[in-house]
Amino acid sequence: MxxxxxxxxxxxxxxxxxxxxxxxxxxxxxxxxxxxxxxxxxxxxxxxxxxxxxxxxxxxxxxxxxxxxxxxxxxxxxxxxxxxxxxxxxxxxxxxxxxxxxxxxxxxxxxxxxxxxxxxxxxxxxxxxxDTKPVNRWLILFLISLANMAFCLLFGGDLGSAGFVFLGTLCGFFVRQELNARHAYPYLVVCVSAFVASFVVGLGAKFGLETYPEIALGTSVLYLIPGVPFINGMMDLLDGFMLNGVSRLMTAVMIVISITVGLSCTLMMLNLSLL
Structure with a gap:
């Protein structure tokens, strides 16, 4: 450098x-x-x-x-x-x-x-x-929902599953935007967003409207995966900033745990088993 x-x-x-x-x-x-x-x-x-x-x-x-x-x-x-x-x-x-x-x-x-x-x-x-104006929130909401739907199709999901993933991501990300605007606790935001997105997708699985419910549920929470904290944490460790690297990786782990809790709540409430 x-x-x-x-x-x-x-x-x-x-x-x-x-x-x-x-x-x-x-x-x-x-x-x-x-x-x-x-x-x-x-x-x-x-x-x-x-x-x-x-x-x-x-x-x-x-x-x-x-x-x-x-x-x-x-x-x-x-x-x-x-x-x-x-x-x-x-x-x-x-x-x-x-x-x-x-x-x-x-x-x-x-x-x-x-x-x-x-x-x-x-x-x-x-x-x-x-002071640069951010990208329109509704455009971001639509594009992220579309991206998650595309991931569902990419991983082998059917059109029905992809449709529910789009709807679930739309609802989950909207909830995330609203909670963030109200400065809610970050990990609670992730947990609730994961629950809302997976619950919408889980309803489709519950009523037999999805051929591959495990793919749909997995891709419905992809927008919450902390890719940047994981990458930055590893880069900090490699660059010698150990404390920052560990703290960023721990933040990423806490986000993953929050996603898991939200997804688990959906599985328990709808009595779904993907094993």
Missing amino acids: LQTQPGSLRDVDPEQLLDFLLRFATMQTSVGVQTSRIVVNTTRIAHAYGYELTIMMFQRNITMTLMPASGNTSPTCPNTSCVHPTTGMMRHRHRPLNFFLNAELSRLSWYTYDNHPSLDELEERFQTII
């Missing part, structure tokens, strides 16, 4: 820069960026202004220490005797996964390193990125 070198020290307020870097890093965490990329992108911006950055990242918060790079001095501090580090901490944000913001934030770090904008311009560009 390409490592940047600190540039000449810019006449910027280190506390203002640190505040921006904290918000920049936590925004990346919330949209599904792995730890190593967060560190590289954030450090690249610090280097653009002539600072070294030390980052300590955990699952719930992040701590940064900003220090002028070796050999760099400020016009207000011409010698190194008055240089001191600036440290801050911030809690991570909670937002839906967003690969568009992921790419745009990375692009912003390169723009900063190449063009050295003022902090005001940097703030304006950052705000423009995070």
